[in-house]
Amino acid sequence: MAERLKRTALTAAWVVGHEDGQHCLYRNGTVIVEGEKVLHAGHDFAGDVAETIDFGEALIGPGFIDLDALADLDTTVLGYDNHPPELKGRVWPQSYMAAGPREMYTPEELAFQKRYAFTRLIHNGITTALPIASLFYRAWGEKAEEFDAAAEAAADLGLRVYLGPAYRSGNLVVNEDRQIGFHYDEPRGFAGLAEAEAFVARHENNHGGLIRTMLAPDRIETSTPELLRRSGAAARDLGVPIRLHCCQSRLEYDLVLQQHGKSPLELLRDTQFFAPSTILPHGLFLSGLNGITHAAPDLEILTASGSSLAHCPLVMARSGKIMQSFARFRDLGVPIGMGTDTHPADMIQNMALGVMTARIAEGDPTAVRAADFYDAATLGGAAALNRADLGRLAPGSAADLNVIRLDSPDIGQRIDPIQTILLNGAGRDVSDVMIAGRFVMRDGVIPGVDDMAYHAKAQAQFDRMVAQYPDRTLFHPPVEEIFACSYGIKDA
Numbered sequence: 001m002a003e004r005l006k007r008t009a010l011t012a013a014w015v016v017g018h019e020d021g022q023h024c025l026y027r028n029g030t031v032i033v034e035g036e037k038v039l040h041a042g043h044d045f046a047g048d049v050a051e052t053i054d055f056g057e058a059l060i061g062p063g064f065i066d067l068d069a070l071a072d073l074d075t076t077v078l079g080y081d082n083h084p085p086e087l088k089g090r091v092w093p094q095s096y097m098a099a100g101p102r103e104m105y106t107p108e109e110l111a112f113q114k115r116y117a118f119t120r121l122i123h124n125g126i127t128t129a130l131p132i133a134s135l136f137y138r139a140w141g142e143k144a145e146e147f148d149a150a151a152e153a154a155a156d157l158g159l160r161v162y163l164g165p166a167y168r169s170g171n172l173v174v175n176e177d178r179q180i181g182f183h184y185d186e187p188r189g190f191a192g193l194a195e196a197e198a199f200v201a202r203h204e205n206n207h208g209g210l211i212r213t214m215l216a217p218d219r220i221e222t223s224t225p226e227l228l229r230r231s232g233a234a235a236r237d238l239g240v241p242i243r244l245h246c247c248q249s250r251l252e253y254d255l256v257l258q259q260h261g262k263s264p265l266e267l268l269r270d271t272q273f274f275a276p277s278t279i280l281p282h283g284l285f286l287s288g289l290n291g292i293t294h295a296a297p298d299l300e301i302l303t304a305s306g307s308s309l310a311h312c313p314l315v316m317a318r319s320g321k322i323m324q325s326f327a328r329f330r331d332l333g334v335p336i337g338m339g340t341d342t343h344p345a346d347m348i349q350n351m352a353l354g355v356m357t358a359r360i361a362e363g364d365p366t367a368v369r370a371a372d373f374y375d376a377a378t379l380g381g382a383a384a385l386n387r388a389d390l391g392r393l394a395p396g397s398a399a400d401l402n403v404i405r406l407d408s409p410d411i412g413q414r415i416d417p418i419q420t421i422l423l424n425g426a427g428r429d430v431s432d433v434m435i436a437g438r439f440v441m442r443d444g445v446i447p448g449v450d451d452m453a454y455h456a457k458a459q460a461q462f463d464r465m466v467a468q469y470p471d472r473t474l475f476h477p478p479v480e481e482i483f484a485c486s487y488g489i490k491d492a
């Protein structure tokens with residue numbers, strides 16, 4: 001990991017500062033970093049500095065906070081055009097469940113994937129990450145040991161993380177009649193929670209506070225009520241954030257209603273799940289929204305709970321779903337942070353799509369502004385984690401920042417850097433990233449990381465995983481049939 005700098009001035013054409021509880025923009029601004037903190041962000045600084053680094057035509061802003069940060073190999077490409085999920089290996093067939101599901105990756109592969117994913121987050125200007133991975137490829141839940149490796153990787157790369165192995169007590173299965181049902185193993189869920197609690201005790205606040213922990217029960221529909229109850233109580237006892245996928249699909253809402261006679265949010269309320277830092281990806285399917293006609297006080301429960309939504313517009317829009325809407329939740333006072341949740345881990349693309357989908361949802365271009373989403377990706381994430389020192393560049397805040405180039409021909413014309421990056425920018429315009437006063441990326445290069453070698457290694461692991469699909473897909477078709485290509489392939 002790079003050394004921490006002596007008192008250093010970072011200058012650029014634009015700096016996002018922070019005053020009276022909100023961001024402001026300094027033209028030709030300066031950020032003074034000392035140790036792991038910001039000493040000053042604004043214009044004039046009277047004191048001495050050891051060094052000045054000028055980024056020129058660029059925006060220096062607070063690092064992005066990713067509440068649902070992809071931490072494995074993204075499999076979106078497998079389900080992009082290939083539907084429905086239960087015929088394409090994205091719901092386990094009964095036969096696979098009965099045979100005893102297996103790990104699709106080795107522990108070494110899983111450790112590499114976390115490290116690889118963390119480098120992609122840094123490239124996109126993300127400075128705080130709450131990793132998420134799919135359990136489809138696991139024998140059941142995530143293992144504490146792989147998160148020991150993840151903590152090591154994060155510490156080595158200098159990424160600020162909240163880590164916790166995902167656990168669950170149930171899983172969806174599909175039978176030969178294409179009926180989707182559940183397999184439950186509640187003791188396995190309790191064992192997962194115990195493993196996660198032990199992980200918290202081992203890792204909380206390690207590496208100078210860079211490594212924090214959380215509880216991560218996987219999804220509401222794969223958790224029994226007792227697991228939800230114990231998880232919420234554990235999060236409150238341990239004082240760590242808790243994240244649960246909830247209100248993310250129609251199927252989930254219907255299944256929870258069918259099984260428990262209550263809506264997902266009613267189930268969370270009745271199991272006393274909510275903790276001071278509760279993060280719910282994705283908040284799309286609530287009573288009255290996105291076609292849910294069942295009457296339940298979902299919006300009231302959500303608002304009263306103080307939970308933050310993790311809004312991930314890119315992954316959702318890829319499957320035709322949008323939040324209804326960002327503006328409505330904002331006006332109700334529901335805290336909203338952002339997540340990337342898929343490849344690319346491009347927060348800029350997510351903010352841009354967030355603006356578009358929110359305006360589509362409301363049928364009103366004035367419903368949201370670019371700044372709403374820049375706020376969500378910075379201040380919203382910090383609020384979700386109860387971290388007043390993150391998501392802003394102000395005296396005493398963590399020196400977590402990113403530098404976004406404004407001088408590429410691709411960026412077009414500009415009057416304001418925030419609207420410009422949301423219109424024309426991308427994660428690829430992030431050139432430099434600092435976390436806790438250390439540069440973790442300089443001019444597109446992460447020290448000690450060979451991006452091309454990582455890319456090749458990730459593809460090789462992905463190919464081996466895809467080849468294993470037939471026995472875990474209903475009726476066991478060959479790979480070529482499960483994943484059809486866009487056009488007929490003519491091999492030489």
Ligand SMILES: [Zn+2]
Nearest residue numbers: 068132281341
């Ligand atoms: Zn998600």
